[in-house]
Amino acid sequence: MNASKSATRSVDTAKAAIADVTPLALRKAIRSGEHTGTTTGYSSGYLQGNLAILPADYADEFLQFCAKNPKSxxxxxxxxPGSPHIPALGEDLDIRTDLPGYRIFRGSTEFTSSTDLTDVWRDDLVTFVLGCSFSFEAAITRGGVPVRHMDANRNVPMYVTNIETSPAGRFHGPLVVxxxxxxxxxxxxxxxxxxRYRLAHGAPVHIGDPSQIGIADIxxxxxxxxxxxxExxxxxxxxxxxxPQMxxxxxxxxxxxxxxxxxxLVTDVLAEAAEFSLQTKSETSQS
Structure with missing residues (x-):
């Protein structure tokens, strides 16, 4: 076997190993500080989630913002309010410790970074978990389509666009892609x-020329x-x-x-099952 084939096999083995890690095992590794990086490629087939945690008096407005912008x-x-647990997403799941990194905002656009929220947690905080495109990457790779940033062991690139979201109360801002x-x-x-994955943002919002959505340098x-x-x-x-961060x-x-x-946040919810449940509810409501 030549060196190139050996290296490719090693990369494939490593990708398979992280894909097979259970969500619970990954959360425990994050909680202990063993895993600190991106979660892309991990726990293939399970829903991953973005996080927004707000005081209770902002919760209704943010919920409306989500309802008006279901794509993002x-x-x-x-x-x-006050609970760091969402049992429907995982029994052994603690919002305060189970993500590799957090941003904490204190009435400013500036933030501090942390890997543990235990010391700053408050009784009035409401957590929102929003679907993530990492959840459909598994379906893409299973179909034999390479995902470049995963192959390079990088985080996915993200950009602020010139597309505005639908405002709700105090919440407004540009779409990030x-x-x-x-x-x-x-x-x-x-x-x-x-x-097929509407809970993970579904189909893309733009294809091709990035300048058309306000991206000056891709x-x-x-x-x-x-x-x-x-090329x-x-x-x-x-x-x-x-x-939502914007x-x-x-x-x-x-x-x-x-x-x-x-x-x-990597949940215990199978992406396929969640999408099937969503489709069933939609069909029931229309009948």
Whole structure:
């Protein structure tokens, strides 16, 4: 076996190993500080979630913001005020410790970073968990379509666009998108795969020229890592769960917490099962 084939096999083995990690095992590794990086590629087939934590007096307005912007803010879980637990997303799940990184806002657009919320937790905080595009990446890779940032062991690149969200109360701001580049044929397949996952943002919002959505330099993302783009690739853009961070910065609550982009909550909910449940509810309501 030559060196190139050996290296490829090693990479494939490593990708399979992280894909097979159970959500509970990953959360425990995060909780202990063993895992500190991106969650892309981990626990294949399970829903991952973006995080927005707000004081209770902002909760109704933010819930309305999610309802008005389901593409960027697909709500998959919400806590009771003061509770760091959402049993529907995982029995052994603690919002305060089970994400690799958090951003803490204190009435300003500036934030501090943390890996543990235990010392800043409050009894009036309501947690919102929003679907993440990492959840459909597993379907794309299962279909034999390479995902460039995963192959390069990078975080997905994310960009602030010139597309405005629908405002709700104090919450408003631009849409944030994540980008994955593909060959033309793979782009079509990736779009078809992602369209099945409405709780993970569904089909893309833009394909092709990034300047049309206000992205001046695709090689300089606002969040995440520099993209991997091969010659002949087409950039494909999906709505991103970092969008609420822009809205929170505009609302300026006196206290708020979000996740670090790309460092998600990995739930015990199977993505396929959740999408089937959503489809069933939709069909029932229409009958």
């Amino acid at each position: 803010c697909p709500l998959i879980g919400m806590s009771e 994540s980008m994955r580049s593909f060959t033309p044929g793979d782009a079509i397949r990736a779009i078809l795969y992602s369209d 090689m300089k993302p606002d969040f995440g890592d520099e993209p991997v783009i091969h 002949g690739d087409i950039p494909v853009f999906w709505a991103c769960g970092v969008t 809205a929170i910065r505009n609302a300026l609550p006196e206290f708020a917490i979000t996740h670090e982009p790309g460092l998600m």
